[in-house]
Amino acid sequence: MGQNNNRKSPAFESALNLKSSNTLELVGFNNPAAVYWNLPTESLYEEAVFRGEGHISKSGPFSVNTGQHTARSAQDKFIVRESSSEADIWWGKHNRPFEPEKFDTLFEKMQNFTDGKDLFVQDCYAGASADHRLAVRVITETAWHSLFARNMFITPPAGDLEDFKPQFTVIQAPSFKADPERDGTSSDVFIVANFATREVLIGGTSYAGEIKKSIFSILNF
Numbered sequence: 161m162g163q164n165n166n167r168k169s170p171a172f173e174s175a176l177n178l179k180s181s182n183t184l185e186l187v188g189f190n191n192p193a194a195v196y197w198n199l200p201t202e203s204l205y206e207e208a209v210f211r212g213e214g215h216i217s218k219s220g221p222f223s224v225n226t227g228q229h230t231a232r233s234a235q236d237k238f239i240v241r242e243s244s245s246e247a248d249i250w251w252g253k254h255n256r257p258f259e260p261e262k263f264d265t266l267f268e269k270m271q272n273f274t275d276g277k278d279l280f281v282q283d284c285y286a287g288a289s290a291d292h293r294l295a296v297r298v299i300t301e302t303a304w305h306s307l308f309a310r311n312m313f314i315t316p317p318a319g320d321l322e323d324f325k326p327q328f329t330v331i332q333a334p335s336f337k338a339d340p341e342r343d344g345t346s347s348d349v350f351i352v353a354n355f356a357t358r359e360v361l362i363g364g365t366s367y368a369g370e371i372k373k374s375i376f377s378i379l380n381f
Contacts, residue, residue: 170206171199180283180324184299187329187359188267191275196303198283198321201310207280207303214304224304229349229365232373236349236364245355248381258352262344266352266361269343273336280306283324284313286375296375297326301333308368313375328358328378334366353378 178198184190199207205222208214214224238258239249249255280300287293298309309330316324337348349364353374360374 169210171196171203174203175199178318178321180281180321182323182325184279184281187299187331188271189274189279189299190271192279193276194278196278196280196306198281199303199306201307204280204303204307204310208307211303213302222304222307224366226366226368229367232367232369233347233349233351233365236346237351238345238353240352240354240356242354242356245381259344260354260356263352263354263357263361266338266343266345266350267331267359270331270333270336270361270363273333274301277301282306282309282313283316283321283326284309285316286313286379288314294375294379295325295327297324297329298371299329299331300371301335302366305332305334305366305368305371309371312372326358328360328375330360330362330371330374332362332371334362334364336363338363355381 172194175194175196180197184192184195208222209216214222217223234254238256240260240263241257242260251257280303282298284296284298285293286296296313298306300306300309338345338350340347350361351370351374352361362370362374
């Protein structure tokens with residue numbers, strides 16, 4: 161949005177203060193309305209309230225309603241079958257294959273869906289050890305999911321953010337729904353990891369735990 165009743169959102173002026181030189185154009189997000197880079201916790205809290213994404217509960221926690229999905233959608237999780245990883249994955253009920261071509265099409269749809277919309281980016285580390293941590297970029301449709309990612313993972317020092325190079329990127333858009341017949345998903349919900357492109361696509365669900373579990377699965381791999 162960026163605007164609410166013709167008012168600028170609280171963090172609008174500081175949205176680019178912690179922008180990485182590795183921009184979203186590198187993954188095909190060319191026309192968002194505004195991108196809010198690495199907002200601190202207090203700013204994300206304000207943005208989530210301003211945008212009506214939830215409400216402030218007694219004593220201050222921000223409370224959200226995730227809608228129909230209040231837990232993980234394991235039946236909607238897929239892994240792209242590709243040469244760099246397929247021999248090392250235990251394919252079956254919980255690791256179901258997804259075609260690379262379907263992934264590319266779904267990703268393109270998500271890129272088009274974000275045109276003209278605000279996006280929130282958190283660059284963070286999964287894992288405390290500098291030798292083993294994963295540099296993760298989480299791109300979200302809402303401020304509160306960005307707040308979740310910031311709380312779940314490790315915030316890098318400001319100096320690391322200037323040219324932050326993500327080793328894996330998570331793109332999460334709850335209001336974007338898949339077309340199972342055309343997209344090859346089980347429902348309008350999808351969580352698809354691609355080890356070749358080092359990307360995770362999440363759509364159709366507001367349950368924030370999908371972000372966490374996707375990265376934990378990647379770390380385990």
